[in-house]
Amino acid sequence: MFTARLTHFGRRRGRTPAVFAMVCLMAPACGDPLPVVDGDLAFVGVTVLPMSGPSGAVVLENQTVVVANRRIASVNPTDTVEVADGVLVVEVEGHYLMPGLADMHGHLPGRPLLPLDSKNLLFLYVANGVTTVRVMQGDRSQFTTRDQLARGETIGPRLFVGSTAMRGADVTTPEQSAQLVRQYHQNGYDLIGIHESLAREVYDAAAATANELGIPFGGHVPDTVGLWRALEAGQTSIDHLDNYIEALVPDEDQPAEPPGSESDGLAELLDLVDETRIPEVVRATRAAGAWVVPTMVLWETAFYGQQSSAALRTSRPEIRYMPPEVVTQWERAVDERLASSDLAVNRRVSDLRRSMLTALSEGGAPLLLGTDSPQIFSVPGFSMHREMALWVELGMTPYEVLETATRRVAEYVDATDDFGSIAVGHRADLLLLTANPIDDIANVASRAGVMVNGRWIPETEIQERLAAIATTYGG
Secondary structure (H helix, E strand, O other), X not given: OOOOOXXXXXXXXXXXXXXXXXXXXXXXXXXXXXXXXXXXXXXXXXXXXXXXXOOOOOXXXXXEEEEEOOEEEEEEEHHHOEEOOOOEEEXXXXXXXXXXXXXXXXXXXXXXXXXXXHHHHHHHXXXXXXXXXXXXXXXXXXHHHHHHHHOOOOOOOEEEEEOOOEOOOOOOOHHHHHHHHHHHHHHOOOEEXXXXXXXXXXXXXXXXXXXXXOOOEEEOOOOOOHXXXXXXXXXXXXXXXXXXXXXXXXXXXXXXXXXXXXXXXXXXXXXXXXXXXXXXXXXXXXXXXXXXXXXXXXXHHHOOOOOOHHHHHHHOXXXXXXXXXXXXXXXXXXXXXXXXXXXXXXXXXXXXXXXXXXXXXXXXXXXXXXXXXXXXXXXXXXXHHHHHHHHHHOOOOHHHHHHOOOHHXXXXXXXXXXXXXXXXXXXXXXXXXXXXXXXXXXXXXXXXXXXXXXXXXXXXXXXXXXXXXXXXXXX
């Protein structure tokens, strides 16, 4: 991480006569004043990466971006406008401004985390430029947090809260399923969360009711349902590449009982997989308009892992920002699974998943970035950088990856006029960088600061807060 030195950070006091005279000489008509832009804060001289369209990486150099009332008030070439007196100015020539990132599969754990732990967790997202989180397996207590964040009463990302997960152990009849979907919709959830083990008729009732009410439903794909039925039913998002490997097994070779989606269950299917079916699966995903949230790094760590907890401790220093009792649980989970796993099977499953994600990307299927954090060695915010790096390693360009965490997220929630790109009227969720992330995805970590919901947090403040969190947990 790099802490940028801002060339100027203070209130605009107005130009001196000498400076005004120089501007006058460059103006079309001497004496004509430049238009004045007003607001709360202005980024002056910045290179803007608007992420505003699918036509490629548009770059706007030497711009003045003004924020007012938590929204982007104006975007203009710096030499065409004058910033009003009293505006807080951040002069950042040579820096890059892009929309904040979205983690589309995150969590806000309740107990046993204390309120301070939850506050720290929310900050970890923001500290890494994540200004939006789709919360999976939510509960109604998180509505209060969602509202506090929206009002700017505390620092954290914007939340889209998914319902309490519908699990087969808890939801056993179609009638109960339909009733729960209606209840969750009425409660104000943004998504119906689907989990494992739902009977097919129970799943079908949930899907039909969600479609009737116009509320998205997504998450896992129950093994009893399978990928093809989930796509047909209109499941909005399919997370973790759930049931994609199973879909590569021809119908006549499918086992009588679903094997389960973890590596020990998938082992018996690997020799039955027909990879020539991948293009068909990709076409079906694209035709259905189902968004895929693969959570690659977490799955390769927790379920198909090759590394011990000791090795992960060394390679992921960000765990110092998590409560030690949580890290202890993660270590135990990793080592117990590693001891009972066939590493060759783990590698084969991971390779298949990577091939599938590459094919989905190349085939134009809609993708969204998500990390399933906080989860086993997946620390909020930091995990986004690891996920993005892996996607680039698999052949996607940095711009394509950044799209899946910005503009494409706004498309998913049908809010392209509200966030996901830098445009007048959009939410002021912004990430200021010292280097161009389109050149190298690692530059997303080269922060000069983050703006979330119109609140500017310079990198010095971020690092101070991170240090305090680490100290709290003995890191």
